[in-house]
Amino acid sequence: MGVTLDLSRAAAGEPAQARPNLSGLTRPALAAALVSSAAVPPEKARMRAGQLWRWMHHYGVTDFDRMTDIAKETRAALAERFVVARPEVVERQVSRDGTRKWLIRTAPGIEVETVYIPDVGRAGALCVSSQVGCTLNCTFCHTGTQALVRNLTAAExxxxxxxxxxxxxEWPSxxxxxxxxxVVFMGMGEPLYNLGGVADAIDIISDNEGIALSRRRITVSTSGVVPELAALGARTQAMLAISLHATNDALRDVLVPLNKKYPIAELIAGVRAYPGLSNARRVTFEYVMLKGINDSLAEAKALVRLLAGIPAKINLIPFNPWPGSTYECSDWGTIERFAAVLNRAGYASPIRTPRGRDILAACGQLKSESEKVRASARRQAVAAPAATPDTAP
Known part of the structure; x- marks a missing residue:
């Protein structure tokens, strides 16, 4: 059973690029594009696609003229029909702790935030977005306050x-x-509502002749779009993370409203059936620590019971505040006692060190800058005193 998302209202925001971006095409699609554009004859399409692939994804080249093992006339034909350019980096911020955040504009009105966190995973993790905005409205998440604009393409x-x-x-790769x-799909959006784009992107960044990231080092985080879990595992072989945050439906309905559609029992059943799940490929459960909401020892014990028998680790995430939020972060001692219950039950339960809070780059804080500016303008307009005949210019 597939899951579809109505994006009809966002059609005006679709990218209107005259020349397709080759860097977002999978290998088969790349070869097909070369043939259909008449830039390359069919008998040479596979070879040319392989050459382009290495230049784009191994060397990071953005100019056809630098692809020196391709004939000049072929390079000229490619440049007439395609691009391999990067999107605009509107803003780059660096946190005191070394976290980097980029605001990237891929098309007019289409902006996403991407965060690099050093010393996470093997060396450093990149948190990427799969949508502009989000439909899920998780109440503790800043991104959830921004309405969905559209899915991102694989190229984006x-x-x-x-x-x-x-x-x-880091070029060449x-x-x-x-x-x-x-790479972690934990940025803006729900990845399983854009599974096609996410899967194609994973194919590209995991290809051994390009960026060459192991699929075991690519994690997709979902709030629980249960019908797409099996397809995610079968299509991508990516590691799975579940944005859980509660152990009972009453609370999770509030924190993660998607739970009303796919309640906890259904979600956990889907996780147990995830393709490839094993002690070597554990699922990660994400649990944001909210003071007085979900941080009691009773909740910790309920979490142990809920996950019994699932090869898993549990990331405890101190809540990262954002303007307008009504939640508070649990006290550190409370988080440590919660973790101790999980540890005694045999679950690795690292407490995630908040990173990039000073630049709003921490978990749950991402939001397009254009949306922030529009929201700020609305607040100022409301706060401004109305002009009277005596004061109007």
């Missing part, structure tokens, strides 16, 4: 990785000593 997802690697100086070693 891959571009986030490319932008980060540009900034980190290193095999060892990577600074960007992991």
């Amino acid at each position: 997802i891959v571009a986030q990785v490319q932008v980060a690697r540009d900034d980190l100086g 290193p095999k060892e000593d990577r600074r960007l070693s992991n």
